[in-house]
Amino acid sequence: MQLNVPDRDYMHSGHVGCPGCGAAVAMKFVLRALGNKTIMVLPACCWSIIAGPYPQSTLQIPLIHSAFETGGAMASGVRAALDVKGDKETCVVTWAGDGGTFDIGFQALSGAVERNEDFIYFCYDNEAYMNTGIQRSSSTPYGAWTTTTPGRDWKRMRKKNIVEALVAHRIPYAATASIAYPEDLLRKVSKARSIKGSRFLHIFASCPTGWRIPSEISVKIARMAVQTNIFPLYEVENGRKYTINFMPKGYLVKEYFKLQGRFKHLSESDLDQIQAMVEEDWELLLRKAGVPLQG
Amino acid sequence: MKPAVLTGEHFITGDVACAEGALAAGCRFFAGYPITPATEVAEHMAVRLPDVGGTYIQMEDEIASMGAVLGASCAGAKSMTATSGPGFSLMMENIGLAICTETPCVVVNVQRAGPSTGLPTLAAQGDMMQARWGSHGHYEIITLAPSSPQEMFYLTITAFDLSETYRTPVLIMSDEVIGHLSERVIIPEANAIKPRSRPKPKGRKDRFKPFQPGPNGVAPMAIAGEGYGIHVTGLTHDEKGYPVMTAEAQEAMLAQLTGKIHRNLEDIIRTEAYRLEDADLVIVSYGVSARSSLAAVDEARQLGIKAGLLKLVTVWPFPEERVRALAERVKGLVTVEINLGQIHLEVQRCAAGRAPAMLVGHAGGAVIPPERIIETLRNFS
Numbered sequence: 070m071q072l073n074v075p076d077r078d079y080m081h082s083g084h085v086g087c088p089g090c091g092a093a094v095a096m097k098f099v100l101r102a103l104g105n106k107t108i109m110v111l112p113a114c115c116w117s118i119i120a121g122p123y124p125q126s127t128l129q130i131p132l133i134h135s136a137f138e139t140g141g142a143m144a145s146g147v148r149a150a151l152d153v154k155g156d157k158e159t160c161v162v163t164w165a166g167d168g169g170t171f172d173i174g175f176q177a178l179s180g181a182v183e184r185n186e187d188f189i190y191f192c193y194d195n196e197a198y199m200n201t202g203i204q205r206s207s208s209t210p211y212g213a214w215t216t217t218t219p220g221r222d223w224k225r226m227r228k229k230n231i232v233e234a235l236v237a238h239r240i241p242y243a244a245t246a247s248i249a250y251p252e253d254l255l256r257k258v259s260k261a262r263s264i265k266g267s268r269f270l271h272i273f274a275s276c277p278t279g280w281r282i283p284s285e286i287s288v289k290i291a292r293m294a295v296q297t298n299i300f301p302l303y304e305v306e307n308g309r310k311y312t313i314n315f316m317p318k319g320y321l322v323k324e325y326f327k328l329q330g331r332f333k334h335l336s337e338s339d340l341d342q343i344q345a346m347v348e349e350d351w352e353l354l355l356r357k358a359g360v361p362l363q364g
Numbered sequence: 365m366k367p368a369v370l371t372g373e374h375f376i377t378g379d380v381a382c383a384e385g386a387l388a389a390g391c392r393f394f395a396g397y398p399i400t401p402a403t404e405v406a407e408h409m410a411v412r413l414p415d416v417g418g419t420y421i422q423m424e425d426e427i428a429s430m431g432a433v434l435g436a437s438c439a440g441a442k443s444m445t446a447t448s449g450p451g452f453s454l455m456m457e458n459i460g461l462a463i464c465t466e467t468p469c470v471v472v473n474v475q476r477a478g479p480s481t482g483l484p485t486l487a488a489q490g491d492m493m494q495a496r497w498g499s500h501g502h503y504e505i506i507t508l509a510p511s512s513p514q515e516m517f518y519l520t521i522t523a524f525d526l527s528e529t530y531r532t533p534v535l536i537m538s539d540e541v542i543g544h545l546s547e548r549v550i551i552p553e554a555n556a557i558k559p560r561s562r563p564k565p566k567g568r569k570d571r572f573k574p575f576q577p578g579p580n581g582v583a584p585m586a587i588a589g590e591g592y593g594i595h596v597t598g599l600t601h602d603e604k605g606y607p608v609m610t611a612e613a614q615e616a617m618l619a620q621l622t623g624k625i626h627r628n629l630e631d632i633i634r635t636e637a638y639r640l641e642d643a644d645l646v647i648v649s650y651g652v653s654a655r656s657s658l659a660a661v662d663e664a665r666q667l668g669i670k671a672g673l674l675k676l677v678t679v680w681p682f683p684e685e686r687v688r689a690l691a692e693r694v695k696g697l698v699t700v701e702i703n704l705g706q707i708h709l710e711v712q713r714c715a716a717g718r719a720p721a722m723l724v725g726h727a728g729g730a731v732i733p734p735e736r737i738i739e740t741l742r743n744f745s
Contacts, residue, residue, distance in 0.1 A: 113450075117481070134481070138454070168398075171424075172424035172425060173397075173424060173426075175424070198398045201398035201399065202398070202403060202407075204396075204406070204407070205422055216403075216407045216410070217398070217406060217407055217410040217420070217422045219407075219411050220411065222410070
């Protein structure tokens with residue numbers, strides 16, 4: 070199969086991410102699809118560091134670091150200035166982690182997409198505050214250990230469903246993507262770039278450091294998250310039209326959980342409970358997409 | 365399950381000592397949000413609070429942390445949060461609400477270099493004026509500055525004591541070096557710690573006025589849900605707590621909010637004197653900079669310079685009388701701090717020309733070495 074993937078990279082060597090960093094992989098693919106007519110707003114997140122201090126800066130596009138809570142707002146301002154100057158070509162994007170999207174940045178994100186600002190908001194999701202050393206976020210999944218959900222107090226709340234929250238804003242385009250499915254990811258970025266208004270991409274980006282996994286299985290873990298239905302790949306247009314991009318083969322979630330140190334305290338019955346939650350979420354998604362339930 | 369007071373000798377960081385001090389003071393609620401270099405306070409509270417029947421919540425941002433702290437305090441728990449520069453900025457509105465509603469709470473700022481993101485992993489003391497004036501409007505606030513992990517432990521207890529006694533937020537202005545420094549910390553027997561609690565109302569519930577001050581200028585505090593009719597608002601309010609939109613009510617309320625601090629300075633202000641008796645050059649310093657200053661005093665003495673140190677444990681309200689008295693009799697005052705002149709301005713104001721006031725400052729990112737202080741002392745003497 071011939072992929073229509075631009076081969077020009079705008080992320081160069083010299084990044085300072087951890088070995089196996091999923092967020093670095095995500096950035097590399099996304100910039101290939103976006104091209105260099107891109108201005109990036111970056112609230113505090115791992116990428117505030119990964120981009121690297123001078124002279125190691127790895128990104129070849131203009132980068133504006135915003136305050137943690139204002140990724141959506143600062144991008145709105147950048148877009149407004151380009152509009153004033155008559156620049157229709159440059160794509161404005163926000164690139165934020167899960168803390169900056171699900172938690173502290175949610176208000177600015179919701180505000181921006183409610184106004185249908187013409188920009189793409191990327192959330193690379195590593196499921197905790199990794200830059201400050203693994204504290205839970207509202208994206209941290211049920212069952213996970215973090216330094217603020219320690220010991221027997223592991224997280225007993227579900228991960229916030231951020232895509233559905235964005236879909237509820239009825240934005241033109243919202244989608245999930247994974248570093249383990251680059252063709253799907255690149256297609257979605259190109260599609261998002263071609264649409265006007267607010268677009269949201271939720272990219273699953275594994276974190277060997279925070280998830281307590283060997284760095285060499287970083288991509289494998291991300292693939293398993295899709296294959297087990299923990300992180301389904303789908304897209305939603307105009308808040309209504311759901312398309313599921315990958316129909317999984319029914320792998321059990323425990324295979325995914327057992328490879329990760331952050332879940333090692335979970336019992337078989339905990340894993341059964343999580344399996345039931347994942348199935349419930351999946352069936353809900355199938356219903357929204359109008360796909361008949363199996364079995 | 366460990367007890368609330370971990371009696372014994374420990375080798376711990378300032379951040380951990382701060383959390384242990386809070387637990388020893390009776391803090392049972394912590395609203396956290398990760399930020400370098402204060403995250404370890406939250407992490408330690410997340411581990412320890414369940415041991416003692418308390419609650420740790422990780423909030424969605426620092427605005428929410430401060431909001432939850434005030435809610436918990438209104439409902440009767442000793443509450444705190446810890447943060448650094450950017451988070452401290454986000455907490456400012458709710459710190460003002462705490463002042464206006466006289467809600468006790470403790471806020472720890474483990475300072476890093478700013479402005480903005482600055483140097484997240486390196487020390488500074490650049491938020492001292494923000495501590496004083498960061499929220500809008502005119503007010504008084506109590507601020508303490510620890511110089512060691514041991515002081516992080518004790519001053520956190522003091523912070524709760526002052527906060528409960530005077531029904532006001534108390535700020536602990538630490539810094540990255542003290543927060544991350546590991547040193548010996550001695551935690552005393554539990555019965556040697558006698559934490560203070562907010563004054564409780566007595567008498568008829570139907571005649572209770574929630575903001576009518578008692579003899580020391582502080583109103584007894586009714587807890588939401590104890591049967592007292594309370595109305596808590598950030599609007600200008602009278603003794604009953606109801607909003608009153610007049611200049612007279614504003615004047616009365618500010619007189620109450622500032623007066624309760626002004627008339628209790630004796631209890632609130634703590635300073636430490638080192639070789640001050642015969643000193644004719646006095647260093648004024650606080651936090652990590654007081655450590656460099658201490659070394660500088662001894663070295664200067666060996667060079668024949670009669671140096672001394674006034675260490676500000678309480679920075680706000682500013683120990684005006686002590687600085688003024690020193691200015692009357694010394695040849696010069698030298699403020700040492702990791703900013704480009706904040707507390708220096710206060711020293712200058714209080715010296716009022718009676719003695720020259722100089723600054724040994726630093727933009728942030730490193731501790732001031734004693735040599736720089738000695739150089740200034742030498743040039744002066």
